[in-house]
Amino acid sequence: MKKSYTLGRLSFTGSTLKWIAILTMLLDHIGAFLIEPYLSTYGIGLGSAFTANGPLTTSPYSLLFQVDLILRLIGRLSFPIFAFLLVEGFLHTSNLKKYISQIGIFALISEIPFDLASAGVYLETSHQNIYFTLFIGLLCITFFDRVDKTNDSKWIILLLALFFSELLHVDYSIIGIMSIFIFYYFHDHILLRNSLNALIFLLNFTAVFSLIPIQLYNGRRGKQNKKLFYIFYPAHLIVLYFIRITFFSFF
Structure with missing residues (x-):
């Protein structure tokens, strides 16, 4: 599968896109794993924004609530x-087996930090970290890509990936797998690819704006530090957990 890139005056390398994703994810997790648990102790949740007397107008914690809302929207x-970057990695990696194994290993490594940050326990099975979503999505497009394109039974692979994403309660679940598949299957059909992704992320409407930096991707890797990108996810979750138990009395 080939890809042609048109370079404009403003363009982003793969490395730049990774940093955008990492920083927006960090902001999201600050809201989800620090601010929201704190607000919940006072009976304030995101749903409060839709009540007539919500914290935006009446609560002394309204400013903190608004900060949380902004962070989650950015996230x-x-x-x-x-x-998108997972699919680019799939299309351009020189060692697919190693790529798959790395995603799978970090899914396992990240689960305890994720459970600590999100629930304050070492093991919680109702929600799995984002690496599991990426791992299932990567397996899906790998097997799909290897099946004869004229064999309609290959669509069972996508259905199985959707099933397991829901069964395992991975982050973003069915929507996450569909997004990965859309970036893969409609890789060279940019308008359709973007339109379908915009459609499935309609309920997370700010996610649609991620298509802007993705559209500006110039096909170049940029300066990479693979270990840093892999390690950042579990590491930042552990840091957030320790901040939470050190400065707040949630547990």
């Missing part, structure tokens, strides 16, 4: 970028 940009 919606991260996953589509990660999904």
Whole structure:
């Protein structure tokens, strides 16, 4: 599968896209794993924004609530970028088996940090970290790509990936797998690819804006530090957990 890139005056390398995804994810997790648990102790949740007397107008914690809301909205940009970069990695890696194994290993490594940051326990099975979403999505497009293109039964692979994403309760679940698949299957059909991704992320409407930096991708890797990008996810979750238990009395 080939890809032609048109370079404009403004363009982003793969490395730049990764940093955008990482920073927006960090902002999202600050809201989700620090601010929201704190607000929840006072009976304030995101749903409060839709009540007549919500914290935006009546609560002394309204400013903190608004900060959380902004962080979560910004954080919606991260996953589509990660999904896009996963597909780019799949299409251009020289060692697919190693690529798959790395994603799978970090899915396992990240689960305890994710559970600590999100639930304050070492093991919690109701919600799995984003690496599991990427791992299932990567397996899906790998097997799909290897099946004869004229064999209609290959669509069972996508259905199985959607099933397991829901069964395992991975982050973004069915939407996450569909986004990865769309970036893969419609890779060279940019308008259709972007339109379909915009459609599935409609409920997370700010995620649609991630298609802007993705569209500006110039096909170049940029300066990469693979270890840093892999390690950042579990590492930042552990840091957020320790900040949470050190400065707040949630547990």
